[in-house]
Amino acid sequence: MHGFADRLAGGTVAVNDEALEREFEARLVESSTLAFRVAYGVLRHRQDAEDVAQEAFVKAYRSFNQLRDRERFRAWLVRMTWRLSLDRQRGDRRRLARETATQETAAPDTSDEVLARERAALLWSAIDSLPDKLRIVIVLAGIEGHDTSEVARLLDVPQGTVKSRLFLARQRLKEQLQWTQ
Amino acid sequence: MDPVKDAALEREIERALAVDPSPEFLVRVRARIADAPAPASRGFGWRFAGVAAAAVTAAVVALVMLRPEQRVEPAVGLLTSRSLTSAVVVPTVSRGLDREPRTTHRERRTANDAPRTTHRERQRSEPLFDARETTALQRLIADVRDARVDLTPLMKEGPMPLPSNDTLVIPPIVIEPLATSGLEGERP
Numbered sequence: 001m002h003g004f005a006d007r008l009a010g011g012t013v014a015v016n017d018e019a020l021e022r023e024f025e026a027r028l029v030e031s032s033t034l035a036f037r038v039a040y041g042v043l044r045h046r047q048d049a050e051d052v053a054q055e056a057f058v059k060a061y062r063s064f065n066q067l068r069d070r071e072r073f074r075a076w077l078v079r080m081t082w083r084l085s086l087d088r089q090r091g092d093r094r095r096l097a098r099e100t101a102t103q104e105t106a107a108p109d110t111s112d113e114v115l116a117r118e119r120a121a122l123l124w125s126a127i128d129s130l131p132d133k134l135r136i137v138i139v140l141a142g143i144e145g146h147d148t149s150e151v152a153r154l155l156d157v158p159q160g161t162v163k164s165r166l167f168l169a170r171q172r173l174k175e176q177l178q179w180t181q
Numbered sequence: 182m183d184p185v186k187d188a189a190l191e192r193e194i195e196r197a198l199a200v201d202p203s204p205e206f207l208v209r210v211r212a213r214i215a216d217a218p219a220p221a222s223r224g225f226g227w228r229f230a231g232v233a234a235a236a237v238t239a240a241v242v243a244l245v246m247l248r249p250e251q252r253v254e255p256a257v258g259l260l261t262s263r264s265l266t267s268a269v270v271v272p273t274v275s276r277g278l279d280r281e282p283r284t285t286h287r288e289r290r291t292a293n294d295a296p297r298t299t300h301r302e303r304q305r306s307e308p309l310f311d312a313r314e315t316t317a318l319q320r321l322i323a324d325v326r327d328a329r330v331d332l333t334p335l336m337k338e339g340p341m342p343l344p345s346n347d348t349l350v351i352p353p354i355v356i357e358p359l360a361t362s363g364l365e366g367e368r369p
Contacts, residue, residue, distance in 0.1 A: 024214075028207065028210060028211075029207070032202060032206060032207055032210065033201060033202060036200075036201070036202040036206065037198050037200065040198065040200050041198055046200070046202075046203070049202070050202055050203065050206050050209070053202070053206070053210075054206070054209060054210050054213055057210045057213075057214065058210075058213055058214060058217055061214050061217055062217065119193065120193075120196075120197050123193055123194065123197055124197065127194075138194065139194075139198065141191075141194075142191065142194035142195045142197070142198045143195075143198050145195070170187055170190060173190060174187075174190060177190075
């Protein structure tokens with residue numbers, strides 16, 4: 001069987017398929033971190049997030065004929081990764097073993113690091129308590145400095161909807177963080 | 182503690198999400214995709230799906246077209262189509278061939294109470310009455326009414342002779358009493 005790299009090199013596939021493969025490789029390289037972080041924003045477990053992002057890319061590859069446009073590809077990938085992550089989170093018992101917990105036992109315990117880790121744990125707990133619609137907006141806005149227009153494109157919703165959801169999500173987070181602190 | 186500012190909150194979230202995948206991630210994705218079906222099969226898959234969808238559509242259309250002929254006509258529909266009610270209504274058509282017969286309120290209610298027939302059912306019952314025959318009958322009735330056609334020669338021959346009923350013997354009816362013994366109302 002030919003590997004992915006072999007197929008990219010051509011020889012046994014048609015010219016159009018070669019072009020498709022090259023386009024997909026470009027999308028894969030530029031969107032891999034995005035997909036991983038979207039999954040990580042839900043699962044907060046590095047290995048689980050990589051598994052889910054990988055699954056999303058395989059699905060994207062199968063449907064790549066319809067996803068050749070860059071913006072469309074990224075939006076589709078984000079939504080697919082988000083859905084797969086939620087499915088994984090709901091079904092996976094491993095979600096109890098968060099990466100933060102692992103790091104807590106492994107990392108050296110300076111007071112600053114402990115404090116930062118506690119703050120992160122509180123933040124994630126607050127984010128987890130948000131409804132899905134608010135949660136995905138706050139996660140996407142926190143990835144790679146996405147602005148509201150980019151988030152709106154990724155979610156295929158109006159920019160005003162993103163702004164209002166972002167406002168609501170931040171309000172709730174602030175309330176929760178104040179209350180817990 | 183100080184309230185959490187928006188900017189601080191954003192920074193905190195960005196920091197929490199600033200996690201990169203492992204260096205092997207892309208390698209694993211490529212390897213997994215290498216196991217996926219070749220791109221050529223994707224095109225074939227879509228073509229195959231298109232052909233399958235067309236075949237299914239054709240089959241459904243054929244079923245819909247053939248189904249009315251295979252269905253048994255409901256008896257009510259046939260009786261309604263053949264009932265004399267429509268024949269009785271015919272003379273009133275002679276007032277104007279294009280107008281509908283005038284009906285009383287009760288007739289309309291009766292017609293409304295009758296089971297409604299769908300457009301398809303009406304279409305199926307139409308062949309029972311050839312449109313040309315209906316038109317010819319209506320014209321004949323209209324012509325008789327307006328004395329354009331004289332039917333008296335047909336009436337001159339008189340009624341058709343009926344067969345003699347002399348051989349028909351009806352025995353007298355005898356009613357047996359219900360109780361033959363004992364008091365009336367008691368079982369024997």
